[in-house]
Amino acid sequence: MTVEQHPNTADAKDSSDAVQLAYHATRDQIAETFRTRRKASPAGRRRRVMTFVAAALWTVYVVLAAVNGYFVDTSLPLLIVAAGACAVVFLLRRAAVRSVYKLRQQRGEQRITVSGEGVRVATGLDTTRVPWAQLKGYAETDDIFVLMHTGAHTINTTPLPKSAVSRQGDVDRLRELLDHGTTRLGGRPRG
Numbered sequence: 001m002t003v004e005q006h007p008n009t010a011d012a013k014d015s016s017d018a019v020q021l022a023y024h025a026t027r028d029q030i031a032e033t034f035r036t037r038r039k040a041s042p043a044g045r046r047r048r049v050m051t052f053v054a055a056a057l058w059t060v061y062v063v064l065a066a067v068n069g070y071f072v073d074t075s076l077p078l079l080i081v082a083a084g085a086c087a088v089v090f091l092l093r094r095a096a097v098r099s100v101y102k103l104r105q106q107r108g109e110q111r112i113t114v115s116g117e118g119v120r121v122a123t124g125l126d127t128t129r130v131p132w133a134q135l136k137g138y139a140e141t142d143d144i145f146v147l148m149h150t151g152a153h154t155i156n157t158t159p160l161p162k163s164a165v166s167r168q169g170d171v172d173r174l175r176e177l178l179d180h181g182t183t184r185l186g187g188r189p190r191g
Contacts (some may be wrong), residue, residue, distance in 0.1 A: 019113070019114045019166075021160055021161070021164040023161055024108070025110065026101075029144060031097045034096065037146060040185040112164075119158060130158065143161060
């Protein structure tokens with residue numbers, strides 16, 4: 001296993017070109033991480049295409065049922081089921097954000113170091129090192145970088161809030177390190 005977890009110990013010597021971030025996760029950051037992952041991941045893109053196709057087919061069905069006079073008999077129950085399914089998905093997403101937020105709060109402040117070797121995340125409980133080879137890529141929004149993991153860690157993401165950098169100009173340096181170590185998967189390109 002290449003992602004290593006160690007008890008929280010003194011920081012190892014980091015290279016001088018490393019970018020350091022320190023922050024306590026917020027609900028907004030976690031929600032943005034989830035949204036960004038859905039937009040940038042292949043599974044999220046497939047889900048959006050499937051949702052669009054299902055909505056288009058359902059619309060055609062409703063129009064044909066209305067034209068033939070069967071709307072109340074067949075389409076109304078389907079509309080209720082579709083609205084219920086959308087509500088369940090919305091509530092599950094909110095529950096996931098709340099659950100991850102609670103876990104992150106228990107871990108305390110996150111101190112992240114991004115260097116030429118990869119990413120190191122230290123919390124009050126442990127330290128995790130992720131080499132570049134274990135990252136599929138990253139996505140960027142106006143407020144956050146989201147690192148996507150590979151292999152057994154595909155559901156894992158590491159958020160890097162731009163507001164958490166320790167020095168001015170570190171956002172550009174962080175982007176350079178990410179571009180050098182992994183690939184951009186999606187999100188908004190820098191402007």
